[in-house]
Structure formats: C-alpha cells, structure tokens
Amino acid sequence: GASAEYEATVTSPVNIAVIKYWGKRNTDLILPTNSSLSCTLSQDDLHTKTTVRCSPKYKQDRLWLNGFEEPVVPTHGRGYRCLQELRQLRKVIEDENPTEPKLSEYKVHIVSENNFPTAAGLASSASGYAALVQALANMYNLTCDQTELSKIARLGSGSATRSVFGGFVEWKAGEDPLGSDSCAVCVAPETHWPSLRALVLVVSDAKKGTPSTSGMSATVSTSTLFEQRIKYVVPERLKDIKEAILNKDFKTFAEITMRDSNQFHAVCLDTYPPITYMNNISIGIIRLIHMFNSQVDPETNAPLGVRAAYTFDAGPNAVIYTEESNIKELVSIITHFFPPSQATSLKSYLPSAPSLFDIPA
C-alpha cells in the first residue's frame, strides 16, 4: 500500500589489513595505488549493525550513527554516493518490472551502531560502509554479487571494499581508470585457517591525528620511499602472502605482515611534514613481539620461531595475529609488560578472535 515500509538489518565485520592500502590514484573514485589484503574478523566480535528503512512518508534521507544524527550530505557525501548507486540499481529493476514498488523514489532512514567503542580509534569505516551497502542491497532486493557490492562500498571508504567478504580478502587495485575492476575477491574463506586469531590491543582511545584521506594524499605527493614501495615491494609481498595463507604458513604470513606494517609507517614518516601514528606503547609492543618471537625452548634451546605478528593502522592501537595455541602465553606476557587498565574488558573478549583490552597510555 501507499504507506508501506520496507527495511533490512545486517551486521558487517571489521577487517585488518596485512598488506596495507595507503594511497589513491583517483581520489574521487577511491582507486588505490596498490592492491591490499586483509583478514576479516569474526562477525561475533567487532562489527557494525545497520538497519535501513524506506517509506513514502519519509521527507528526507537521514542517518543516526551510534545514537546521534549525522547529516547526509548530498552529492559529495560518501554515504550518499553509496545510497545513490544502489538506488540506481533498484531503479533498473523497477523499470523492468512495473509492478515492483518504487522504492528508489522513497527517502531512506539509516540507523548504524558499532558494538565496539568508536572512541577506541579502531577502523570503523570499513564495517560501517560495508554494512550500509549490504543493508540497502538487501532492502532493494538487488541480485548483484558481493564483488559488485564491494565496488559500491569502495565509494564509502577504501577499506570497506574488503569487508563485504569474510575470510582472507584481496582488494584488487585494477587498471580501469573508471574503477570497474577495482573490487574485492575472496582469497580463502574464514574456515580455511581456523586456528588463526587476532588480538586487538587498545593502546589509546584518543581520536587519531591525521585522517587517512589527507594522510594518503600527503604521502603520495611528498614521499620518495612511497614510489619504491608501490613499484617493487607490494607486488612481491602480495604474491608471497597469498601463498603463505593458502599453505597456512604462519612464519611467512607473520613476517610479511610485520614488514608491511613497518613500511606503511615508514612511508608515513617519509611524508613531509611527517605523519606519525604510533606512540611509545606501540613501539614497546613491537619490541615485545620480536622478543617473544626470538624465545628458545628452555630445555632444548631450540628456537620456538615466529609465533606472533603485529600490525598497526592509522593510529597507535595494535592488532596481533597469532595461532590459538599461543594466545594464553602471549596475553600473559603482554599484560605483564602492559597491564590492562580494565581487567574486566580483557576477560570478556577471549579467546575468540579478536580480543579487546586497554593498555593505559
């Protein structure tokens, strides 16, 4: 009927890159300078839950983020662009089937919530835009596949491209100047490596310094190391880490992950003026993980090998990749050197992936 409402609710997970996306070749279409690769975390842990509803009664598009209304900015707003793309796809269906309700003409209300503190400085744009795009696609009954949806999520936030799939996901940079081949593909499903865990260490809940958009463009235009990274380093690493994932070769996976995090922060430091995202606690965690990885068996003196890998995004918080069997030992070592400020939040997220706890600044 004329007063009908249509709605859909989805949850979308966070993803943590092991080969970092940093740099756009087209800032308008969000086309990256390099392909990137991430692990999508479990839906049961960190996620965004989004409900969309459309109705002929609504007078304007509206959005509530974590309980507060945010403006929906027409034309330039990234959320608005995703919405318009999906409306277009809905319109095609309506044009082909005149009996379909004209949802593309209705205004939309969006309610989006993260189940983790936004203030914790964890990347929420990836799960946020992935959830928005998926919820709208469901409400509009679109038939397009996840790869198509990833391109629309890309218009919201680059890292959101990878959150439309679970498991190990590559965002292919693509070659088309219009971005038709800049999309996500699943390298391996989440069931592929069930012992892999991600530990999220909240080092600081202060809002991050340089936003990723302005940071990236400053790096692209001023860093001389950056060109080397894009040309010579990333292509090899992508090839090698995909192989390591398929072989469940933790040592290779971990080394590439740590090296790529370090190089991402090195090109940030090579940006002029320099960008620094890590703080002294972040550096302390790096040292601790390398100490952990150089431990020997107390009886045989044989090296225990690489059993943990750190990675840092555009902020001081660490994500540690490890295998289930090391979690207990790793957590006790980390909490020994960096006592959590809230013991309760330490317990509540273990042992499933990921774990979230606070380290006082």
Ligand code: PMV
């Ligand atoms: O999605 P954005 O524009 O916030 O970019 C995020 C970039 C990093 O998180 C630093 C790296 C990545 O690949 O996720």
